[in-house]
Amino acid sequence: MRAALTVHKRVAIVLWKLAIPDSYRSVGNQFGVGKFTVGAAVIQVANAITELLLSRVVTLGNVQVIVDDFAAMGFPNCGGAIDGTHIPILGLDHQGSQYINHKGYFSMVLQALVDHKGRFTNINVGWPGKVHDARIFRNSGLCERLQQGTYFPDQKITVGDVEMPIVILGDPVYPLMPWLMKPYTGTLDSSQELFNYRLSKCRMLVECAFGRLKARWCSLLTWLNLSKTNVPIVITACCVLHNLCESKGEMFMAGWEVEANRLAADYAQRDTRAVRIAQQGALHIREALKTSFMTGQATV
Template sequence: MLTTMECCFWARETSTEWWDHIIMQVWDDEQWLQNFWRRKATFMGLCEELAPTLHRKDTRLRAVKKWEAIAIWKLATPDSYRSVANQFGVGKSIIGIVLMQVCRAINRILLIRTMTLGNVQDIVVCFAQMGFPNCGGAIDGRHIPILAPAYLASEYITWKEYFSMVLEVRVDHRGHFIDINAGWPGKVHDAHIFQNAGLFRKLQAGTFFPDQKITVGEVKMLIVILGDPAYPLMLWFMKPYRGSLDSSKEWFDSSKERFNNRLSRCRMTMECAFGHLKGRWCSLYRKLDLADDSIPAIISMYCTLHNICKGKGESSTQAWNSEVQHLEAEFEQPESRAIRGSQRSAARTRDALREQFEAESHQ
């Protein structure tokens, strides 16, 4: 005999008290900065910009605030999906959906707006004050640890024997990201990534910077960007000298060292930018537990939020910097592999700069 039974649905009771009362009403700016890496006013301003793009049935600003907070909390802490769900009083399955919706909204609205070249003349002047003339920025790459990919995993393993994706960025004198390139497998050489980027093609064609040359000795020098020895020496790209010093030519060796010191001083803006980025988003030092095709978008969002925080004057704290130094040891960055065979004309420009720096040191 068949009988009918009424279906019952149940769900565990959750609480939003922590978010609705503690965070939104009790926390001051210092607590917001420590936990959300920005002050409350900056957070609210970003929510208002994202509200029209977050397409859900409930598009009230109140809901958008909570979605953004969930996404930031998940990415800026080592908390699990379950832990974040319990804290915000939502279902565990919601966390991943909200994370990617907020990520896509930030990249769609704000990435292009924040990744801009800005005033080239200001950049050149400020780098000249640091010691390097006619410089339009610095470029470098970082390996972001990830879980082992399901396909072609061997392409993602680094010399340091962990899986990674490469983030390559160019910064200005303030440590503001001007151009980013994310998602290449960890085994791919930095120079190969650079040569396949849109930035490289624009620089090669002479369309990225204005045609502004200065005379160094007898050489006409274009606006250049600075990088480490892994990159090729180009008319518009300067990198340090490599190789052992020749003790028989001490003046020549000291001039090379002086050139390298000046270039390194300007490239410190890059190191500081990466330090602040990873200080805010410590998950960049852990293996990102995301689908392979989602990671480049998440990294782009990190960089976009970094620029927004810098634009709003959100400074880093000593606690963040200490945590970065502690976490760096676990996933050490692979050493850059140099490329040989520099262009002769670019080498002449570098030698002319070296000679000028040497002459200035004796004045």
């Protein structure tokens, strides 16, 4: 019959639990509550964050600023970088084999698009760890909107004699499309190496964002002891909190990332390369970009 926990205390409990991968019992001891109270608070607060803040915080923002900053980094007319990362979870009784990834542990996949500041602008959470990144992307709302040309403004530039829309950058597992650039593979000449260098320099932002996400919210580096329904909610809440911290300039200590990288080493995703039939227009755009990078030709 005691008084209910205040909102402030519930939020504090959840922030502690997400940041410090302690057991529910250990976190409960820190705050003088039971482990079941901690578990209930995690779901309540994560749901509130997702329902109230997701659409306001994980959003595209000012596209022109994003494009200008990527251009300053060396890649023109770029609206973001995309990648996926595995979040370890406990084994599931139902369809558990679908959640065993290529490294042999149970996981859910977080796909994210980030801007020039490493903030998430679009996320897709909940696919089983066994599912390939390319398949997750093809079945995402982001892919559909990019194909329809409704995600970014209709803002094209001319590279050489080729028109290029706003693009996103991905690694080799993603399909080469007019609006998605990926690296050349195989034996490369100097112009292809330069293209890959420019692309990789910008695409590293999404890898760094995942690193900072997991370094702040270390529970994402351990086995999330939640139901299949609740895991995506907690991951989404962490992504919202990541954007809030990055936007507000919250402190980030280098030691956090070092420790996170050490813990994440066991969960490193293999560099697989899917063979995809690329659209001819995408090939023309990539070739034109490669040539312009090599010659220093300006874009208009």
